[in-house]
Amino acid sequence: MSFLRLLGPLPKAECEKIFKERGCDICLTLLASRNALRTHKESCQLSRSNNGLLYRMTRLGLGFQDDLKISNSQGKVVALSCKMVGGGNDGSLHLCARVCLIDEHERILFESYVAPNIPITNYRPEYMRNAMPLKQVSRKIQDYLCNGEPIWQIRTRSGRARILVGHNLDHDLKCLEMDYPTIMLRDTAKYPPLMKTSKLSNSLKYLSKAYLGKCAACYKTFNTMESLVEHMRTSYHSVHEPMCLICEKHCQSFAALRQHLIGPLPKANCEKIFKELGCNICLSLFASRNALMAHKESCPLSRSNNGFLYRGLRNDLRIDNMQRKVVAISCKIVGGGIDGAIDLCARVCLIDEHERILFDSYVEPIRPITNYRYKTSGISPRHMRGAMPINQVTGKIQYYICNGELLWQIHAGSGRARILVGHDLDRLFKCLGLQYPSVMIRDTAKYPPLMDTNKNSNSLKYLTKTYLGYEIQTRVQDPYDDCVATMRLYMKMKSQAHKREEWPLVIDPKTCNIFGSCKQSEFEKMTPAQLLEISRSNYYCWCLDSYIN
Structure with a gap:
């Protein structure tokens, strides 16, 4: 009768399922694969003619x-x-x-x-x-x-x-x-x-709406191309955003993607397919239930026991160019001051990307400890008898992560300095009195895809349970477990297969003014897919570390 049957409020379930996976919402064409659909969408969505x-x-x-x-x-x-x-x-x-x-x-x-x-x-x-x-x-x-x-x-x-x-x-x-x-x-x-299901005429504005102001990333609709260009200028959509593998919608974070798929108010069509073929931990989609079952056996991780082989023995850090370029750090905090409210570092742990302990030592802070916070830190006065002075610990760690380079000469993608991974590293640096360039820091508390929908930081305990599938910090907190969790989160984000771009960031020299107001008329001629193609991310995606030699 009309072109409104496949995507309506009560579509045919079998057709809807197939069409949502490989069909074009604009011309209602069914493609052979998702790659073919993605290529088709770049040319199908038109813009206003000039x-x-x-x-x-x-x-x-x-x-x-x-x-x-x-x-x-x-x-x-x-x-x-x-x-x-x-x-x-x-x-x-x-x-x-x-x-x-x-x-x-x-x-x-x-x-x-x-x-x-x-x-x-x-x-x-x-x-x-x-x-x-x-x-x-x-x-x-x-x-x-x-x-x-x-x-x-x-x-x-x-x-x-x-x-x-x-x-x-x-x-x-x-x-x-x-x-x-x-x-x-x-x-x-x-x-x-082209008529409605009631055989009444549609307005020309309605018929052409799908060809004009619909964002190719988040699918928001706008009345004019000028509004769409302004949206693209401020939203920083890119290939590095978490994306629904069913409808290809871009989300600001994995929390937003999780709500889109399995949240309290999910997208009905995506939820239906994802519940049947999707993994709740890594949010991957599989071709069959058998493939999903095989994946679920290995996707949830468990707490590492590698630390027990080295615990208490590694308090010497030496520069070794053969070791890896990534290390994770965590420390346990006790209280100082009259009321015990001042954070002091009492134990620090450093591991490599293979979860092997490089350094693990109790730390003697400058201030006297007035609250050991034993229930969470597991630290008591007897542990502090042979503790290493904090100045010596800080010097060892800084010397190791700089790896022979001067602090002010360190920059991303070159040299010998190591990438430092951790959670809420600003607090750790303050407690240790440590300094390190921000371009070499990977903080799971500040990484936008790992934040909640309100752009607030999630706890490491929540991130580990949600994205790795196991629990930490259930009783006494072990800094080694925290190191392993942050390292696994980093490696998981780093392994994402995003499209490689020559200038991936909005601050790069050739993309810093890509949506300058002086080019407004040129952008209004482009299709939404073309606008998405030139848009760049406003944060550093950790997958780019894969290209660093």
């Missing part, structure tokens, strides 16, 4: 394109549209005041203001000073459409008469006081596949 700017001479103050000549070399299809003003005592009578005719290449053939036979009572007079009389306009258009054929001899698929396309053509032709055979009319308001 070809008319080449021909619309009024924009340059030189008049309208008001000469129509019969030419057999021009196309067989033209589109017509009229703009109405009010006539009569109350201005409710529709009168044609402007008409435009284009060919199939969207080039303007004829555009002119029109002086109707009845006086206009609701309009702006300055536009009508040089208007062409209605009868002259109607005769020009009709002669061009008939293309030399008498109107009573026009037949479909024969002769030279042109097909006329428009929306609500009966109304336009009535206002123009013009006749044309119905067999040569193509009216988008009366074409059954």
Whole structure:
């Protein structure tokens, strides 16, 4: 009956499931694979045409394109549209005041203001000073459409008469006081596949809405391309955002993606497919239930026991260029001051990417400890008898992570300095008195994809349970467990297979002003998919560490 069956509020379940996975929402085409669908979407979604700017001479103050000549070399299809003003005592009578005719290449053939036979009572007079009389306009258009054929001899698929396309053509032709055979009319308001399910006409704005202001990343809709460009300028959509593998919607964080799939108010179609074929921990989607079952056996991790092989023995840190480029750090905090509210570091642990302990030692802080916080830290006065002074610990750790480089010479992607992973590292640095360049820090508390939907930090305990599938910090907290959890989170984020870009960040030299206001008109010509392609992330995605030598 119409094109509204597949995506409606009550679609056919089997068709809906397949179409949501491999179908285009705009042209309703079914593709062979998701990659083919992704390629198709880049060209399917159109933007407002600006070809008319080449021909619309009024924009340059030189008049309208008001000469129509019969030419057999021009196309067989033209589109017509009229703009109405009010006539009569109350201005409710529709009168044609402007008409435009284009060919199939969207080039303007004829555009002119029109002086109707009845006086206009609701309009702006300055536009009508040089208007062409209605009868002259109607005769020009009709002669061009008939293309030399008498109107009573026009037949479909024969002769030279042109097909006329428009929306609500009966109304336009009535206002123009013009006749044309119905067999040569193509009216988008009366074409059954474009009608509503109740067989009523859709507005032209509704029919064209899917082609204009819909963001290709988050699927928000906008009334104008200008609003869409402004949205892309401030949203920083990119290939590095968490994305639903079913509908390909981009989300700001994995928490938002989780709500989209399995939250209290999920997207119904995505939820249905994900519950059958998706993993609740890593949010991956699989081709079959057997593949999902095999994956679930290995996806949830468990607490590492590697630390028991080294615990208490590793308090010497040496520079070794053969060791890995990534280390994770965690410390246990006790209280100082009169009320025990001042955070002091009493134990620190450092591991490599294979979860092997590099350094594990109790730390003697500068201030006296007044609250050991034993229930969470597990530290008592007896542990502090042979503790290493904090200045010595800080020097050892800083010397090791700098790996022979001067602190002020360290920059990302080069040199020997190591990447430092941890959770809430600002607090740790303050307690240890440690300094390190932010470009070499990977903090799971500040990484945008790991934050909640309000852009607040999640606890390490929550992140471990949600994204790794096991629990930590259930009783006495072990810094080794925290190190392992942060390292696993980092390695999981780093292993994401995102599209590689030459300039991936919005602060890079060639992309820092990509959406500058001076290029507004150029961006409005682009499709939403093209806008997404040039958009860049405003945070450093950890997958980029995979490309660092």
